[in-house]
Amino acid sequence: VLSYQKLQMTHSQTTNFKTIAVIGGGSWATALVKILCEKDIHINWWIRQQNDIDYIKKFGHNPRYLRSADLNLSKIFLTTQLAEAIKEAELIIFAVPSAFVREVIENIGAEVLQSKIIASAIKGMISSENMIITEFLEKKMNVSPQKMCVIAGPCHAEEVAMEKQSYLTIASDNDELAKEFAETLSCRFIKATSCNDVYGVEYCAVMKNIYAIACGLAHGLNYGDNFQAVLVSNAMTEIKRFLKVVNPRKRKLNQSAYLGDLLVTTYSQFSRNRTFGNMLSRGYSIRSAQLEMGMIAEGYYAVRSIYEIGVQHNIKMPIIKAVYNSIHERISPIPEFRILAGYLK
Amino acid sequence: VLSYQKLQMTHSQTTNFKTIAVIGGGSWATALVKILCEKDIHINWWIRQQNDIDYIKKFGHNPRYLRSADLNLSKIFLTTQLAEAIKEAELIIFAVPSAFVREVIENIGAEVLQSKIIASAIKGMISSENMIITEFLEKKMNVSPQKMCVIAGPCHAEEVAMEKQSYLTIASDNDELAKEFAETLSCRFIKATSCNDVYGVEYCAVMKNIYAIACGLAHGLNYGDNFQAVLVSNAMTEIKRFLKVVNPRKRKLNQSAYLGDLLVTTYSQFSRNRTFGNMLSRGYSIRSAQLEMGMIAEGYYAVRSIYEIGVQHNIKMPIIKAVYNSIHERISPIPEFRILAGYLK
Numbered sequence: 001v002l003s004y005q006k007l008q009m010t011h012s013q014t015t016n017f018k019t020i021a022v023i024g025g026g027s028w029a030t031a032l033v034k035i036l037c038e039k040d041i042h043i044n045w046w047i048r049q050q051n052d053i054d055y056i057k058k059f060g061h062n063p064r065y066l067r068s069a070d071l072n073l074s075k076i077f078l079t080t081q082l083a084e085a086i087k088e089a090e091l092i093i094f095a096v097p098s099a100f101v102r103e104v105i106e107n108i109g110a111e112v113l114q115s116k117i118i119a120s121a122i123k124g125m126i127s128s129e130n131m132i133i134t135e136f137l138e139k140k141m142n143v144s145p146q147k148m149c150v151i152a153g154p155c156h157a158e159e160v161a162m163e164k165q166s167y168l169t170i171a172s173d174n175d176e177l178a179k180e181f182a183e184t185l186s187c188r189f190i191k192a193t194s195c196n197d198v199y200g201v202e203y204c205a206v207m208k209n210i211y212a213i214a215c216g217l218a219h220g221l222n223y224g225d226n227f228q229a230v231l232v233s234n235a236m237t238e239i240k241r242f243l244k245v246v247n248p249r250k251r252k253l254n255q256s257a258y259l260g261d262l263l264v265t266t267y268s269q270f271s272r273n274r275t276f277g278n279m280l281s282r283g284y285s286i287r288s289a290q291l292e293m294g295m296i297a298e299g300y301y302a303v304r305s306i307y308e309i310g311v312q313h314n315i316k317m318p319i320i321k322a323v324y325n326s327i328h329e330r331i332s333p334i335p336e337f338r339i340l341a342g343y344l345k
Numbered sequence: 346v347l348s349y350q351k352l353q354m355t356h357s358q359t360t361n362f363k364t365i366a367v368i369g370g371g372s373w374a375t376a377l378v379k380i381l382c383e384k385d386i387h388i389n390w391w392i393r394q395q396n397d398i399d400y401i402k403k404f405g406h407n408p409r410y411l412r413s414a415d416l417n418l419s420k421i422f423l424t425t426q427l428a429e430a431i432k433e434a435e436l437i438i439f440a441v442p443s444a445f446v447r448e449v450i451e452n453i454g455a456e457v458l459q460s461k462i463i464a465s466a467i468k469g470m471i472s473s474e475n476m477i478i479t480e481f482l483e484k485k486m487n488v489s490p491q492k493m494c495v496i497a498g499p500c501h502a503e504e505v506a507m508e509k510q511s512y513l514t515i516a517s518d519n520d521e522l523a524k525e526f527a528e529t530l531s532c533r534f535i536k537a538t539s540c541n542d543v544y545g546v547e548y549c550a551v552m553k554n555i556y557a558i559a560c561g562l563a564h565g566l567n568y569g570d571n572f573q574a575v576l577v578s579n580a581m582t583e584i585k586r587f588l589k590v591v592n593p594r595k596r597k598l599n600q601s602a603y604l605g606d607l608l609v610t611t612y613s614q615f616s617r618n619r620t621f622g623n624m625l626s627r628g629y630s631i632r633s634a635q636l637e638m639g640m641i642a643e644g645y646y647a648v649r650s651i652y653e654i655g656v657q658h659n660i661k662m663p664i665i666k667a668v669y670n671s672i673h674e675r676i677s678p679i680p681e682f683r684i685l686a687g688y689l690k
Binding site for chain 1: 499500501505507509510511536567569570572573575578579582597598599600601605608609686687689690
């Protein structure tokens, strides 16, 4: 037993952050709250619905998402009031679906945002502007890149609930912030590291959801594992091509924050985006798939933005195009994937 | 229906090869025979056991491997005699387990080998020499690299049997040969492309089996999908590091022949190497796992060669080391993977 304990990674209980606000009540927000509970920290958790809050206070877990994650209520202050959640917090984590993030950001307002450190855990874009979250915060709300970071990495919330060894990457232009926040998130079952490629990591987190839809579409059309392996390899090539134009710099795309994140999403049977794609090619309408799943997959919105940026810069992305056509142009995925199969290699 | 037919990829029935010998009776050999049956070609198929041949002649499928693949017997000449299989063939495909390839090669002899075109479909090494197959053929049998190629790519034999759309890569120093043989293998359900990175593609085909064992070991130790995504990303980094030392040149590792091949093997529930790793960390001895599976996984042999080459060149490969220690040093994978988890990021 002793030798195991020696091998166990150790992390300090305390961090430089005293109070962190988590904005959002979904499964990823819940997983982040669970991770933060490992530290001596005050967590202000904003959830939209009062009855969800009442349930969490009574039973110690989220009634709707990640029910299996037991939460340490002594560290958590729950509120439906954004201002109340944010007031004392040095750092705000955004973890709402991308469709709602603009509303939340604008409710908080530029002045307050500029006075805080912002961490985005959102894997989607502001679709009205075709902007990733940090880009929107910088360009539209004048938040300094030095005060922002992105939480990325291959990390299913479900496995965080089970305390399975997982890895995160914190990306920021501010090295010190990235390292400090990575240390804050590191615990018994999380190893977080830092990097400085904010745009690369954030775009990759967005695009992986589109490729997961592509894998779901392919699966629904009875393409097999051989095809999927080629699809995912070609997805990496598309991501590389896209980033080379949109945000050129040296980056190692085989790292966990890029390739790992793509893999965990495209190869998961539980990925919502994959399920969504699968339902579409099995014949569900978008509306029925949405109703059946109780939500729309992030990739549904993201593919429009990424496709438009690709067209604007003339970037060749046949997989993105096949998904875009299947979803937004209502073209049957059968011929779309037959054409795509000819492009892939 | 018409529009579908138009979209269908077309390939000529005839090729420049009249007679091709396939050496080996396993599932990949059987899949290659099935693919070649799509063309106007004579296939000389060497199988060790006469009773397997009798069965195939009677029922039109291999009794032991890939039973679901129906074979066009009118195109196939079956024999247990190597010399008979090879005599009229312009091209010989080696598709035996790597443990037997040296014996087969030496039985044929340098003179005959030099007079043929050789294609290796073997995903292992000559372990006595720590050499990949094309390297051994060149250095020990004086076969010209201009007359050799490697069949690679993410391709489960099982999905070839089902005629699911799959992709192959033919690697050769001889561009024309690579293209010609790629065209020979392309058919209704196979798209084969060519490349000229023989060593890179062949090493990758060997190493992926070791990483599949690593994924199996991790799975058996109850690590989850988050961990596996990080493991596979780090595997790509190790492959890159290894090739940079052993065979430095420009190559795009995100292509199907490298990344795709790694993915199809590490993410398959049916991979023998993954199953082997899983059994070991569930407590099976190597001997019992071997007996239970009826064979030893290719990665079992490969990891010794790759580990030794790594040590010789001082290449940092923590995953290879963890697998090597777990298998050949008989160290429990539990502490090995705890140490590995600390290296990964």
